[in-house]
Amino acid sequence: MRPSLPPSYFDALYQAQPDPWSFETSPYEQAKYSATLAALPKAQYRSAFEIGCSIGVLTERLAQRCERLLAVDVAERALGRARERCCHLPHVQCELRRVPEEFPTETFDLVLVSEVGYYWSWTDLARAQTCILQQLEPGGHLLLIHWVHFAVDYPLNADEVHESFLGLAQGLQHLGGRREPDYRLDLFERVMP
Numbered sequence: 001m002r003p004s005l006p007p008s009y010f011d012a013l014y015q016a017q018p019d020p021w022s023f024e025t026s027p028y029e030q031a032k033y034s035a036t037l038a039a040l041p042k043a044q045y046r047s048a049f050e051i052g053c054s055i056g057v058l059t060e061r062l063a064q065r066c067e068r069l070l071a072v073d074v075a076e077r078a079l080g081r082a083r084e085r086c087c088h089l090p091h092v093q094c095e096l097r098r099v100p101e102e103f104p105t106e107t108f109d110l111v112l113v114s115e116v117g118y119y120w121s122w123t124d125l126a127r128a129q130t131c132i133l134q135q136l137e138p139g140g141h142l143l144l145i146h147w148v149h150f151a152v153d154y155p156l157n158a159d160e161v162h163e164s165f166l167g168l169a170q171g172l173q174h175l176g177g178r179r180e181p182d183y184r185l186d187l188f189e190r191v192m193p
Helices: 007-016 027-039 057-065 076-085 122-135 158-166
Strands: 048-051 069-073 092-096 108-114 136-147 172-179 183-190
Touching: 007 076, 027 057, 027 136, 027 183, 048 057, 057 069, 057 076, 057 092, 069 076, 076 092, 108 122, 122 136, 122 158, 136 158, 158 172, 158 183
Parallel strands: 048 069, 048 108, 069 092, 108 136
Antiparallel strands: 136 183, 172 183
8 A cells, every 4th residue: 555645745846846737827727627616516615625725726716616715735835825826815724734634623515625635545535535524514515626647656546536435335425527538527515424
């Protein structure tokens, strides 16, 4: 079993390149962000949690749909850029946190796991699922979206992450999904067991 990628892995990436995945300039990323927001069933969410916000490009767009948004990342350099990008949005809070170890205690009606699940080990993925189920309000939404291609460094792949959530026996209802050539998206709603 491969361990989760440590914060130092991401620190090195952002040290070498401020935008290592071209979030600011990639047409693929922009189209994927539009698909992410279009998949959300509600026009507005009371309290959202974005796990792995990176430099905050999606965060800034997601903030328009949230009364409150907590965005977290493990890389301080990336988080600094997210804070700068979202400084004009007082309802957005960007924090340095490692999930699942530092999962917040408040509840949310939206949790977004975008391009982060495959960085976890199987053990941390299971811990993250437990935390999400505990902190996601009944009727709240969980949106997963991940790049589907092989990456040698990643402990898991997109399908393993998504199928693992689909395999949860209680707590989540699958509302739908789609698979594009480069990414997979699945939407869930929290239900009471």
